[in-house]
Amino acid sequence: MARVSGGGLSVELQAKYWPGSDVPVLAGLRLDVAAGEFLCLVGPSGCGKSTLLAAIAGLDADFLGRIDAPPERGMLFQTPRLMPWLTVRDNLALVLADGRCSPAAEALLDAMEIPPALLDRYPGQLSGGQQRRVALARAFAVRPRLLLLDEPFVSLDAPVAQRLRELLLEHWMRERPTVLFVTHDLDEALALGDRIVFLGGRPAGIVLELVLPEPRPRAPEAVWRLRRQLLSTHPELLSGRVILDPETPRP
Known part of the structure; x- marks a missing residue:
């Protein structure tokens, strides 16, 4: 394109x-x-x-x-499509160029109202709304x-x-x-x-x-x-x- x-x-x-x-x-x-x-x-x-x-x-x-x-481009689907074997922090790091969840990326999670206590949890340990918040943060993280x-x-x-x-x-x-x-x-x-x-x-x-x-x-x-x-x-x-x-x- x-x-x-x-x-x-x-x-x-x-x-x-x-x-x-x-x-x-x-x-x-x-x-x-x-x-x-x-x-x-x-x-x-x-x-x-x-x-x-x-x-x-x-x-x-x-x-x-x-x-x-x-x-x-960033994309968000009807389902969050988080990797179930990765933590919240690692799901976000997955889309970043250096593969690391930087302080700026964690600040984005905070803006999506995901508290630090949830960063090392897996998607299956989150509510549906929390999973969508993480997916939003992931879509925003690449600054599309x-x-x-x-x-x-x-x-x-x-x-x-x-x-x-x-x-x-x-x-x-x-x-x-x-x-x-x-x-x-x-x-x-x-x-x-x-x-x-x-x-x-x-x-x-x-x-x-x-x-x-x-x-x-x-x-x-x-x-x-x-x-x-x-x-x-x-x-x-x-x-x-x-x-x-x-x-x-x-x-």
């Missing part, structure tokens, strides 16, 4: 096929992300969000088109110019997921990497992004782009207002999903 000045991302994906299929899962997709932008990619399950992310990450080169992205996140907070308890979103935003505001955040949760995208790109159709392509000018952090009331405005204009976006009104108690 070619290096893009400033850490931006440019995608022109003509078609992506699954083996044995004559219908592409993605087609005619063009996406440009400015350096330092926080972009959320939203769409229903199975529409190709993770497939697109894998291509951008360089994990899948079997597509027609081009992707220009900076080589300094492009950070790719594939539904990183799915399946977590709501308070834990919310705190991790806050930590992610705090780090992004300090370091300003380009972020591509994949989610099927509209509220999450409305809370985090500078811009939301919606995928849909078959083969999937971009069906809508939404710029979010409101500053962050965005209060729940602001997120609900943005969602109501969006769905009043484009009710087909989340067809078939239950949408909570601002007055409805949230689980």
Whole structure:
């Protein structure tokens, strides 16, 4: 992949096929992300969000088109993917050039609210939320110019997921990497992004782009207002999903 000045991302994906299929899962997709932008990619399950992310990450080169992205990339998956035989400290050291967990790296763990007492524990000795915090720190440790996140907070308890979103935003505001955040949760995208790109159709392509000018952090009331405005204009976006009104108690 070619290096893009400033850490931006440019995608022109003509078609992506699954083996044995004559219908592409993605087609005619063009996406440009400015350096330092926080972009959320939203769409229903199975529409190709993770497939697109894998291509951008360089994990899948079997597509027609081009992707220009900076080589300094970090990625966070739906599961933490920590090495179970390594301690917290060693999991972080694994991605560092010298293979050592420096004081700066340990400070990053501290910023992710992982106390020193946990640094010599193994992933199996941590809670799910703690494992995600370590995985976030590991993704940040390489100081990526492009950070790719594939539904990183799915399946977590709501308070834990919310705190991790806050930590992610705090780090992004300090370091300003380009972020591509994949989610099927509209509220999450409305809370985090500078811009939301919606995928849909078959083969999937971009069906809508939404710029979010409101500053962050965005209060729940602001997120609900943005969602109501969006769905009043484009009710087909989340067809078939239950949408909570601002007055409805949230689980």
